[in-house]
Amino acid sequence: MALLLRILKRLGLIILAFLVIYAVGRPIQIWLDGFYTGDRGPYLQMMSSDAVTLRWQSEYKFAGVVKYGINPEQLNKIQREPDITEEHEIRLTGLKPATKYFYRVGDGENDSIKGIDFWFKTSPQIKSNSDKAVRFWVTGDQGYPNIIQDQVRDAMLGWVNQNPRSTNSSPTVDFWLTTGDNAYRSGTNEQFQAGFFEPYKSILRNTPVWPIYGNHDARRWVFFDIFTFPTKAESGGVASGSEHYYSFDYANIHFVVLDTEGSDLDVDGEMLSWLKKDLQATRQQWLIVFSHHPPYTKGSHNSDNKGDSGGRLITVRENILPMLEEAGVDVVLSGHSHMYERSDLMNCHYDNSSTFTASMVREKSKNNKYKKKENYISSNSGTIYAVIGSSSKVDHGPLDHPAMPYALQEAGSMIFDVKQNQLKAYFINKSGQVKDRFEIIKGVKGGVESKGCN
Numbered sequence: 001m002a003l004l005l006r007i008l009k010r011l012g013l014i015i016l017a018f019l020v021i022y023a024v025g026r027p028i029q030i031w032l033d034g035f036y037t038g039d040r041g042p043y044l045q046m047m048s049s050d051a052v053t054l055r056w057q058s059e060y061k062f063a064g065v066v067k068y069g070i071n072p073e074q075l076n077k078i079q080r081e082p083d084i085t086e087e088h089e090i091r092l093t094g095l096k097p098a099t100k101y102f103y104r105v106g107d108g109e110n111d112s113i114k115g116i117d118f119w120f121k122t123s124p125q126i127k128s129n130s131d132k133a134v135r136f137w138v139t140g141d142q143g144y145p146n147i148i149q150d151q152v153r154d155a156m157l158g159w160v161n162q163n164p165r166s167t168n169s170s171p172t173v174d175f176w177l178t179t180g181d182n183a184y185r186s187g188t189n190e191q192f193q194a195g196f197f198e199p200y201k202s203i204l205r206n207t208p209v210w211p212i213y214g215n216h217d218a219r220r221w222v223f224f225d226i227f228t229f230p231t232k233a234e235s236g237g238v239a240s241g242s243e244h245y246y247s248f249d250y251a252n253i254h255f256v257v258l259d260t261e262g263s264d265l266d267v268d269g270e271m272l273s274w275l276k277k278d279l280q281a282t283r284q285q286w287l288i289v290f291s292h293h294p295p296y297t298k299g300s301h302n303s304d305n306k307g308d309s310g311g312r313l314i315t316v317r318e319n320i321l322p323m324l325e326e327a328g329v330d331v332v333l334s335g336h337s338h339m340y341e342r343s344d345l346m347n348c349h350y351d352n353s354s355t356f357t358a359s360m361v362r363e364k365s366k367n368n369k370y371k372k373k374e375n376y377i378s379s380n381s382g383t384i385y386a387v388i389g390s391s392s393k394v395d396h397g398p399l400d401h402p403a404m405p406y407a408l409q410e411a412g413s414m415i416f417d418v419k420q421n422q423l424k425a426y427f428i429n430k431s432g433q434v435k436d437r438f439e440i441i442k443g444v445k446g447g448v449e450s451k452g453c454n
């Protein structure tokens with residue numbers, strides 16, 4: 001008996017020692033994971049029609065300088081950083097809309113990064129009747145640095161080059177949005193370098209990026225240090241006061257980015273209170289919303305399962321979807337589930353998949369062309385939901401959610417083309433094939449009308 005007590009005491013001490021080591025060591029490890037030393041970027045943040053934030057990191061400290069101008073041979077404007085640092089961040093203001101600028105970054109003496117490849121194009125003016133052709137790229141859960149990530153990226157670049165918007169427009173995309181989980185496994189600064197900044201280096205120097213906060217990004221504390229997001233409506237919309245959630249406008253499109261990982265999802269919470277105001281204020285032609293956790297999925301996550309991701313998928317569906325549909329959201333894009341799934345034009349499905357009925361589908365189209373009666377955002381006029389979570393990894397799942405009949409266990413990403421009253425979307429797999437597509441046209445007689453839920 002005495003021997004047993006001694007063994008138990010010793011075991012207890014060992015467990016206690018482990019707990020103490022973990023309690024002290026874990027925060028230290030998380031803190032250390034916040035560091036990355038070396039060159040990074042440049043990358044473009046918070047693009048608007050008259051400003052952009054340029055960020056980059058250098059191995060050594062200096063006060064950063066950006067030289068820029070419309071003529072690549074004559075960069076006649078200059079902006080200096082006030083402080084000496086390795087993590088450089090300079091906002092260029094007073095720019096002209098829809099204009100291509102060339103730039104160099106460095107310490108002012110030696111432009112460490114320069115060349116004809118370094119340019120950006122400012123957003124066009126925000127106008128609900130804009131006639132600009134807008135093309136943007138959407139990836140999801142693309143943070144594994146691997147061959148699939150490279151293939152998906154190159155497949156998009158190849159497809160875009162073969163399918164230019166018009167003979168006069170640039171073959172690149174105007175900007176890039178992700179549906180979250182940007183650096184696996186834990187969103188450390190080193191993982192962001194390997195899984196995000198290195199593989200997309202040549203895209204990031206020209207293409208403004210809006211990465212969404214996923215659960216893997218939230219495992220460390222670097223996401224909001226690495227990226228700069230609007231808090232004061234710097235790129236349009238209503239000021240959110242938080243980098244976690246915000247909105248921005250591009251031509252005739254209003255984008256809303258939600259944080260379904262770290263923010264309060266209560267209807268009366270800060271994020272959804274802001275969302276209500278933002279949705280009421282917009283007068284754009286199109287409304288597109290991003291949420292990492294999908295309301296409908298039967299992929300590598302299950303939106304019927306209360307235990308899945310702390311119930312966030314269900315809360316998104318119950319608390320957020322009614323608000324979005326009431327406001328007239330056209331498209332909701334999510335990630336988290338590592339495959340591709342898409343709905344028809346639908347609304348009013350806020351419960352488990354067993355409650356889904358055919359009457360919730362507002363339009364089912366054989367050729368995937370959907371028509372809406374109103375020319376602008378219109379309450380409860382049907383929404384397309386898509387899960388894009390396979391841009392670097394494909395997982396398994398039944399793919400049988402009744403609301404998501406178009407489902408593929410394939411790696412890929414999406415290209416969206418929006419011009420005036422027409423939106424076209426393409427899911428491009430890692431071989432460059434379009435494996436799903438849909439189109440929404442607004443202002444069509446006989447198109448889907450506003451109809452709320454009973």
Ligand SMILES: [Fe+2]
Nearest residue numbers: 181214215336
């Ligand atoms: Fe996720």
